[in-house]
Amino acid sequence: MDLNLLMLISAVALNLILAIVILLNSFNSPSSRYFFLMVLGIIVWMVSNYFSNYLQDYYLVLWFNKLIFISTSIFIWSFLLFTDYFPDNKFNIKKNKYYILLFLLLVVIIISFSNLLVSDISIKSGFSEIKFGWGIAPYIIFFIGCFLYSSYKIINKYFRSEDLSIKKSIRSIFFGFILSTFLGIITNLLFPVIFSEFNLTNFAPLYTVLFVFFIGFAILKYRFLNIKVIATEFFSLFLLSIVFIEIFQAVGLMDLIFRVIVFSITLVFIILLIRSVLLEVRRREEMEELNKKLNKASKELQAANKELKRLDNAKSEFLSIASHQLRTPVTILRGYISMMLEGGFGKMSKPIKGKVEVLRIAADRLLNLIEMLLDISRLEAGKLEFKIEPVDLTILAKNIVADFQPKAKEKKLKLEIYLPKEGVPLALADAKKITEVFSNIVDNALKYTDLGEIMIGFHQEGRSVVFTCQDTGKGIIPNDLSRLFNKFERGTGMMRVHTEGVGLGLYFARVVVENMGGRIWAESPGKGKGSKFSVSLPLADKSKAVKVAA
Amino acid sequence: MPIKTYKKYKILLIEDEKDLAEIFAMKLELDGFRVLVEASGAAGIKTAKKEKPDLILLDLVIPDVDGFMVLKELKKDPQMKNCLIYAWSNITYKKKLQAAARLGADGCILKSDYTPTMLSAKVKEILKVAN
Numbered sequence: 182m183d184l185n186l187l188m189l190i191s192a193v194a195l196n197l198i199l200a201i202v203i204l205l206n207s208f209n210s211p212s213s214r215y216f217f218l219m220v221l222g223i224i225v226w227m228v229s230n231y232f233s234n235y236l237q238d239y240y241l242v243l244w245f246n247k248l249i250f251i252s253t254s255i256f257i258w259s260f261l262l263f264t265d266y267f268p269d270n271k272f273n274i275k276k277n278k279y280y281i282l283l284f285l286l287l288v289v290i291i292i293s294f295s296n297l298l299v300s301d302i303s304i305k306s307g308f309s310e311i312k313f314g315w316g317i318a319p320y321i322i323f324f325i326g327c328f329l330y331s332s333y334k335i336i337n338k339y340f341r342s343e344d345l346s347i348k349k350s351i352r353s354i355f356f357g358f359i360l361s362t363f364l365g366i367i368t369n370l371l372f373p374v375i376f377s378e379f380n381l382t383n384f385a386p387l388y389t390v391l392f393v394f395f396i397g398f399a400i401l402k403y404r405f406l407n408i409k410v411i412a413t414e415f416f417s418l419f420l421l422s423i424v425f426i427e428i429f430q431a432v433g434l435m436d437l438i439f440r441v442i443v444f445s446i447t448l449v450f451i452i453l454l455i456r457s458v459l460l461e462v463r464r465r466e467e468m469e470e471l472n473k474k475l476n477k478a479s480k481e482l483q484a485a486n487k488e489l490k491r492l493d494n495a496k497s498e499f500l501s502i503a504s505h506q507l508r509t510p511v512t513i514l515r516g517y518i519s520m521m522l523e524g525g526f527g528k529m530s531k532p533i534k535g536k537v538e539v540l541r542i543a544a545d546r547l548l549n550l551i552e553m554l555l556d557i558s559r560l561e562a563g564k565l566e567f568k569i570e571p572v573d574l575t576i577l578a579k580n581i582v583a584d585f586q587p588k589a590k591e592k593k594l595k596l597e598i599y600l601p602k603e604g605v606p607l608a609l610a611d612a613k614k615i616t617e618v619f620s621n622i623v624d625n626a627l628k629y630t631d632l633g634e635i636m637i638g639f640h641q642e643g644r645s646v647v648f649t650c651q652d653t654g655k656g657i658i659p660n661d662l663s664r665l666f667n668k669f670e671r672g673t674g675m676m677r678v679h680t681e682g683v684g685l686g687l688y689f690a691r692v693v694v695e696n697m698g699g700r701i702w703a704e705s706p707g708k709g710k711g712s713k714f715s716v717s718l719p720l721a722d723k724s725k726a727v728k729v730a731a
Numbered sequence: 732m733p734i735k736t737y738k739k740y741k742i743l744l745i746e747d748e749k750d751l752a753e754i755f756a757m758k759l760e761l762d763g764f765r766v767l768v769e770a771s772g773a774a775g776i777k778t779a780k781k782e783k784p785d786l787i788l789l790d791l792v793i794p795d796v797d798g799f800m801v802l803k804e805l806k807k808d809p810q811m812k813n814c815l816i817y818a819w820s821n822i823t824y825k826k827k828l829q830a831a832a833r834l835g836a837d838g839c840i841l842k843s844d845y846t847p848t849m850l851s852a853k854v855k856e857i858l859k860v861a862n
Contacts, residue, residue, distance in 0.1 A: 500824070505792060508821035508843040509748055516754040519846035525761065548843055555823075566825070 189231050192386035193224050196393050198418040203397040205414070205455070206462055212266035213400050215259045220393050222256030227386050233309050242309050243302050250293040250320060257327040258286045264331040267354075267400070268338070268347050289323045292316040350399035357395020361388040413458055417451045493562065500558055507551045514544045538587055545584070546624070549617055553689050556614070560692055567614065567696055571607040571721035574648060575600055577616050578637055585623050592627065595634035605639040607721040608646040614693050615718070618701075621686040622650045622714045630654030633711070645699070645717040657705040657712050665703055666691040694718070740858055741765045743784040745775035745801065746819070747793045751842070755788075758847030759854065772796030776804050779811065785858060788819035788840070791831060799834060806835035815857060 200220035207213040229248035236242050261282065292298050297316030302309050339351040365388050424444045431437035518541045520526060522534065529537065559565035575598075582598050589596035626635045633653025640647050657665065666687045687701075694701045698719050705712035742759055746752040747770045756766045767782060769775040771794045779787055779801075787805070791798030798818065805811045818831040818839045828839055840853065 498824075504823050505821040509751065512821065512842045512845075513748065513751045513754065515843075516751065516758075516847050519848060520754055520758060523848060525758065525847075564825075 185231065185235075188384060188386050189227055192227055192390050194419070194422050195387075195390045196220050196224055198415055198422065199390070199393050199397050201418060202414045203400055205459065207400060210266075210400070212263050212268065215263040215266060216396060216400060219256055219259035219263055219396075222252045222254075222259060223389050223393065225252035226256060227389065237304060239302070239304065242304055243299065246299045246302055246309060246311055247293055250298055251290050254286060254289045254293060254320070254323065257324050257331075258282065261327045261331045261334075263396075264334040264338075267335070268350055285323060289320055292319060353395050353399040357392045357398075360395070361392040364388050364391070414455055417454055421447055421451050496558075496562055500555060500562070500564075504551070504555045507555075508548070511544060511548045511551065515541070515548065518544055535587075542584065542588065549620060553617060553621075553685065556617075556693070557685060557689055560689075560696075565696075567611045569609050569611055569697060572610045572612045572615065573605075574608050574610070574615070574619075574646060574718070575605050575639060577612060578619060578639070578648065581616065581619050581623055582637060584620075585627060588627055589635065592631070594627065594630055594632075596623075596627070596637075597634065598637040600638075601640055605646060606641060608718040609721050610697050610699070610718050611693075615697070615716075618690040618693055618716060619648060619650075621690050622716070625686065626650050626652040626654065626712075626714070629712075641720075642717060644720050644723060646720060647715055647717045649713060649715045651711065651713040653711045655712075656708050656710040657703060658708050662703055662705065666701065690716075738763055738765060740786070740860065741767065741782060741784040742854065743767045743769065743775065743779055743782065743787045744819075745769050745772070745787065745793060745798070746790045747771065748790075755847050755850055758851050762851045762855075764851075764854065770794070772798065772801045775801050779805055779814065780808065783811065784814060786854065787814060787816045788854075789816055789836075791818055791820040791822055791827065799830060802831060802834040802836055817857065 197220070200217045203213055204217045226249055229245040229252060233242050233245035233249060236245065262279075293316070295316070297314045298320055299311050300314035301312035303312070304310075335351060335354060339348060342348055342351075365385060368384055421444075424440075424447045428437065428440045428444055431440050518537060521529065521537050522541060556565055578598055582596055585596060623635065623637070630652045631654065635650065635652045638649045638651070640649070691701050694716055699717050701714070701716045703712055703714050742764050744752055744756055744759075744766060746755075746768065749770070752768045752770070756768050759766045767778055767784065769778050773795045775787075775789070775793070776796065789798050789801055793801075796804070798820070802816060802818070805814070805816060815837045816835070818828065818836045819842060820839070821842045822828065823841065831839065838857070840850070845853065
C-alpha cells in the first residue's frame with residue numbers, strides 16, 4: 182500500500198472515530214452535530230483529493246474535483262454554525278439567518294456541481310489540473326466570508342466570556358487550528374520549497390486529525406467529561422476498525438470465519454464497554470448538573486444572606502427612629518405632669534393633684550410599655566443588651582410598691598412588702614429591666630385582684646434570691662399556667678375583664694429573666710383562689726449561698 | 732437664696748421640640764440656671780460660639796445641621812474647650828450613641844429617663860454644683 186493511501190485511511194479512520202465519539206457523548210448539543218458534519222466534510226475532501234490525483238478516468242476525476250469544492254463548502258458552512266452554537270449549545274441562531282446560510286450553501290453546492298466552477302480538467306501524472314469557470318468567484322467569497330465570520334464569532338466569544346472553562350475550550354480550538362496550520366506550512370511549504378523534500382506532504386491528511394482532535398477536546402472539555410472515558414471510546418473504535426480491516430485480508434474460508442468471530446467478539450465487547458462508559462458519562466453529567474444547581478443555590482443563599490443583613494440594619498434603624506419618636510411625646514407628658522405635681526404651675530387643689538397623679542402613673546406605664554415593646558423587638562433581633570450588676574432588689578420593689586400604692590388604694594386593696602429579718606442579699610440583674618419585670622407582675626396582680634391583698638416578699642433559696650408576689654385575685658386554671666409566659670397569651674377569661682393588655686408582659690418578663698440567668702414561674706390553687714408569681718435571680722455573692730431544705 | 736448660686740452657669744439647650752424645650756428650660760431656670768434655647772443645629776452652633784455656655788444639652792435629631800455635625804463643629808473649636816456637651820436624646824441605638832462619643836460628647840442623657848427635676852439634679856451633678 183502506498184504511503185499516501187495509508188495516511189489517507191488512517192486520517193479518515195481517526196477523524197471518523199473522533200467525530201463519532203464526540204457525537205455520542207454530546208448528541209443533544211447542536212455544536213457537536215455541526216462538528217460532526219464538519220468532520221464529514223473534511224473526510225470527503227481528503228478522499229476526493231486523493232482520488233482526483235490518483236485516478237485516470239476523466240469523468241471520475243472531474244466529479245472528484247467537484248466533490249472537493251462541495252465538501253469544503255460543507256466544511257466551512259458547518260464550521261460557521263459550530264462557532265455560532267459553541268459553547269452555549271443554545272439555539273441562539275435566528276431562523277432567518279439559518280435559512281439564508283442554508284440557501285447560500287445550496288447555491289454554492291449547485292454551482293460546484295455544475296460546470297460553472299470546475300469547467301474542465303486535464304489529467305497529469307500524479308495530479309489533475311483544473312480549469313476554473315466564473316463560479317470560482319462566488320465560491321471564494323463564500324469560503325472566505327464564512328471563515329472570517331467564524332473567526333470573528335469565536336474570538337468575540339473568547340473575550341466576552343467570563344467563564345474560565347469556555348475560555349480554555351476556545352483556546353483549545355485556536356491551538357488545534359494553529360498547530361495543524363503550522364505543521365502544514367512546515368511539511369507542505371517549507372520542506373518542498375527550501376529542501377525540495379516532497380515526501381513529507383503525504384502527512385498532510387493527518388494534520389486534519391489534530392485539528393479535529395483539539396476541537397473535539399474543546400467540546401468535551403466544556404462538557405466537563407473525563408478525558409479517560411473519551412480515550413477508552415476512541416481506542417475501542419480504533420481497535421474495532423483494525424479488526425474490521427483484518428477481515429478483508431483473510432486467506433481462505435477458515436481464516437475468514439476466524440476473523441469474523443474475532444471481530445464479532447470485539448464488537449460485543451466494545452458495545453458493552455461503550456454502553457457502560459455512556460452510563461458513566463450520563464452519571465457524571467448528572468453530577469455536574471447537581472453541582473451546578475448546588476453552586477447556584479449557594480450563590481442564592483449568599484445573596485439572601487446579604488439581603489437579610491441589609492434588612493436587619495434597616496430594622497435597627499427603624500427601631501432607633503421608632504423609639505425616638507415614641508419616647509418624645511411621653512417625655513413631654515411626664516415633664517409637664519411632674520412640674521405640675523411639684524407646683525411649677527402654681528398650687529393645685531388636693532382632688533386635682535390626685536387626678537394628675539393618675540396621669541403620671543399612666544404616662545409612666547405608657548413609657549414602660551414603649552420600652553417593653555422596643556425591648557422585645559431588640560431582643561428578637563438579638564440587639565438587646567443587659568447591664569448585669571449586683572442589685573438590691575428590695576429597693577426596687579419598695580419603689581414599685583410606692584408607685585402602685587395609689588392604684589391599690591383606689592381598688593381598696595392592701596399592697597404590702599414583707600422583708601425577712603435577716604435581710605436580702607444582692608442579686609445579679611439589670612436594675613432597669615428587672616424593675617420592668619416586677620412592675621409588670623405587680624400591675625397584673627392589681628389588675629386581676631378585686632378583693633383582698635397583694636403581698637410582695639423576698640427570700641433566699643440556695644444560690645438564688647427569690648421575689649414573690651402573692652395575690653388573692655382571680656387565680657389561674659392549671660391549663661393556663663404553662664402557657665402564661667408565651668407570646669400573646671393571656672389567661673382564659675382575663676380577656677373579658679381586662680382588654681388593655683396585649684399579652685406581652687409575661688413573655689417579656691420570662692425572656693428578660695432567662696437572659697439574666699434567672700427563672701420565672703406562676704402558681705395557683707385554681708380559679709378564684711389567687712395566684713403567686715415568683716422570680717428567682719442568681720446571687721451576686723456566691724459565698725452567701727445557703728443550703729436548700731430538702 | 733440658692734437661685735443666685737447657679738446664675739453664673741449658662742446652659743444651652745438645643746432642642747426642636749418646643750414643648751419639651753419649654754418645660755425643661757423652665758425647670759432649669761426655676762432652679763437658678765441661665766438657660767438659652769435653640770431649635771436648630773445651625774442656630775445652636777452660632778449661639779454656642781457667641782455665648783460659650785458651660786453646658787450644652789444637644790438633641791441629636793434636629794433640623795438643618797444634625798446633632799452629630801453640631802458636635803463635630805463645636806468640638807473642633809478650641810474656644811469651646813471649656814464647654815461640656817451632652818448628647819440629649821431619645822435615641823438608644825448603640826451605634827449612634829457610640830458615634831456621638833467618638834465625636835467627643837462628654838456624656839449621654841436619655842430624655843425619657845428624666846423629668847425636669849431629675850434633669851436639673853443631673854445638671855448640677857455634671858457642673859459639680861451643690862444640690
